[in-house]
Amino acid sequence: MALENDLILRAARGEQVERTPVWLMRQAGRILKEYREVRGSLSGFKELVETPELAAEVTIQPVDILGVDAAIIFSDILVIPEAMGLPYQMVEKKGPWFENTIKSQADVDKLRDASVDDLGYVFEAIKITKRELNGRVPLIGFAGAPWTIFCYMVEGEGSKTFSKARRLLYTHPELSHQLLDKITNLTIDYLKGQIKAGADMVQVFDSWAGILDYKQYREFGTKYVSKICKAIKEVPITVFAKGAYQARKEIASMECNTIGLDWNMSIQQSKSIIGPNKTLQGNLDPCVLYADFKRIELETHKMLNSFGSQRHIANLGHGVYPDTNPDNVRCFIEAVKSYQHK
Amino acid sequence: MALENDLILRAARGEQVERTPVWLMRQAGRILKEYREVRGSLSGFKELVETPELAAEVTIQPVDILGVDAAIIFSDILVIPEAMGLPYQMVEKKGPWFENTIKSQADVDKLRDASVDDLGYVFEAIKITKRELNGRVPLIGFAGAPWTIFCYMVEGEGSKTFSKARRLLYTHPELSHQLLDKITNLTIDYLKGQIKAGADMVQVFDSWAGILDYKQYREFGTKYVSKICKAIKEVPITVFAKGAYQARKEIASMECNTIGLDWNMSIQQSKSIIGPNKTLQGNLDPCVLYADFKRIELETHKMLNSFGSQRHIANLGHGVYPDTNPDNVRCFIEAVKSYQHK
DSSP states (O other), X not given: OOOSOOHHHHHHHTOOOSSOOBOOTTOSSTTOHHHHHHHHTSSOHHHHHHOHHHHHHHHHHHHHHHOOSOEEOOOOTTHHHHHTTOOEEEETTTEEEESSOOOSHHHHHTSOOOOGGGGHHHHHHHHHHXXXXXXXXXXXXXXXXXXXXXXXXXXXXXXXXXXXXXXXHHHOHHHHHHHHHHHHHHHHHHHHXXXXXXXXXXXXXXXXXXXXXXXXXXXXXXXXXXXXXXXXXXXXXXXXXXXXXXGHHHHHTSSOSEEEOOTTSOHHHHHHHHOTTSEEEEEEOGGXXXXXXXXHHHHHHHHHHHHOSSSEEEEESSOOOTTOOHHHHHHHHHHHHTOOOO | OOOSOOHHHHHHHXXXXXXXXXXXXXXXXXXXXXXXXXXXXXXXXXXXXHOHHHHHHXXXXXXXXXXXXXXXXXXXXXXXXXXXXXOEEEETTTEEEESSOOOSHHHHHTSOOOOGXXXXXXXXXXXXXXXXXXXXSOEEEEEEOHHHHHHHHHHSBOOSSOHHHHHHHHHOHHHHHHHHHHHHHHHHXXXXXXXXXXXXXXXXXXXXXXXXOHHHHIIIIIHHHHHHHHHOOSSOEEEEEXXXXXXXXXXXXXXXXXXEOOTTSOHHHHHHHHOTTSEEEEEEOGGGGGSOHHHHHHHHHHHHHHHOSSSEEEEESSOOOXXXXXXXXXXXXXHHHTOOOO
16 A cells, blocks of 8 residues: 655655654653553553564554654563563563573573564554554564664673673673574564564664664674665664764674664764664653753754755654643644754 | 872873883772772662772772773762762662753752762771782872763763763753763862772763764763863873764863773774874773683784883773683783783
8 A cells, every 4th residue: 555654764764854853762652641551551561562462452543643754662671582482571560570591501402492472462453453553654663683682682681781681792702692693583483473463664663772882882882783784675763872972883894774863863964974874763852852842943953954955854862751731742743844954 | 008000190191111001990999809808798889988998998909810000999980960969879780870850950959059068988098098009000090081971970870871960951952061060070079089098090970971963962962072182281181982983182282191991992094193102092892801811912012012112101001800710810911010021
């Protein structure tokens, strides 16, 4: 089915757009009371992820309520380790928690020979979403980057330092590569499955890129993200590696269409490092949305002006914070939509 | 009293040294069983901080046990907000927790007109330490940078995003500056008190520098660190702003002697940004100390070679992780001490 609004796809491919497209990371989530109502009727976050009809419903909410130019499928990056045999719980106010983690070769050997057939509920949610979106806006699929998934599989929970995960890189480099390879292969199949189900573009989130030094991130991080980019040719692919200041040049050399910038990355500097052949996505500080409308408009316009009118997808530089007022989110979206580039 | 070993002071001042001095952030702490024994006999972390004889004892332990070239007083950056009227608890495995936080002008107005007289227990610990060190190595004093202290006073606990603290910068910029000013003034008095008590050099820790974008960090971060550097002329001062990739040039323009680099900052790039007029401190990845001795030596020598033989104080790029084997820490220290620059 032809899309009524394909701005984000054209921007990603470097084609001419009449205005900058806009969406928000975590737009389907706690900022919306409509989301909290659906979520509140369930046993937990995972039930929502695993129930295709409901995942589709919350995926579409921000399109209806906020007027964004793309939907992103409601899911979780940790479905991948779970499919590999490491189930997890999402603990309220704490985050993910894995009972079993990877500590040794034996733990890697014990992993299931996972196939994406186990992730059918995500594909089903994508199919339902596509049907219900009915061509209004494109649908974004996503996965975690192998390094970020590795972090959770080894650490077993969130961490300020991820020192257990980083420790394994020094003590068991071969085992680390073996695990990263397994994650990468499954992730490629998973993204291809999402595309087959209807995703119009995909994004890879490397949330913990910033905790490795440049050399280590190249060895254990970009190597695998690059492999994913190479394998995905069907739709545009975006790489968002938070905190990867020193790897921007490396990421610019990948076969991706779009590079996400976090809110701390200077736009001018990033443009000069990355060059003109990629689309950039981002990067308003999510805390700007706590300010009044006037300030939100001012900061949004400054950002748009710095990125320029083409090869930019407007977004925040991080997921929208859950206590953000939806009216302020709408103010941001309207500020993007109404901006006239000089 | 003349110091037997003043390598670190000479390195900080840019004077010639015959070898690179070495110490570790968090060297007085959980890595040592001798520390855990002292700590285990007490009700909690804060009792140790507030008992000068015991704080002095654990401060000196790494000098005796590990052979470092400096001691750093055992204390906590959060004694400053506490002196200002926001008491906190250190919750085991969770970190600091403040019952009252700063949310409005009224909360700032309610703060005590704090004086460093309330921090006499730290000065007393410094005096005892100096006496017991008996000139063996210099003693480092420290404080948190105003922005980092502000984070805890507003957020009330650790956070991945410190979105409440960052929110205040947008919603109440004037109030934010007023609070940062108060913190800065007390911090200057506090560092001067530490110096008067015997600290031979001081370090300012800006642990949350990396969560602000460059412009905001300049407005709310470096402005106040710079004020502290200007005020401290008695002894060498070190600024360690973790994650402040984009502010290194700014920090290089401060009246500080030494700039700490985190483990993710490229040494070559930092040298070229900062220039030859500052001493650099750091920056081995603390996870290297999980590897075997051969690898620790190799990585330490690579680091020493990149920094060069002068204007360098060897350290990790982050506090030593609590589960590090002290034998591996000793291996690192010995690798620094025995290295012959080509």
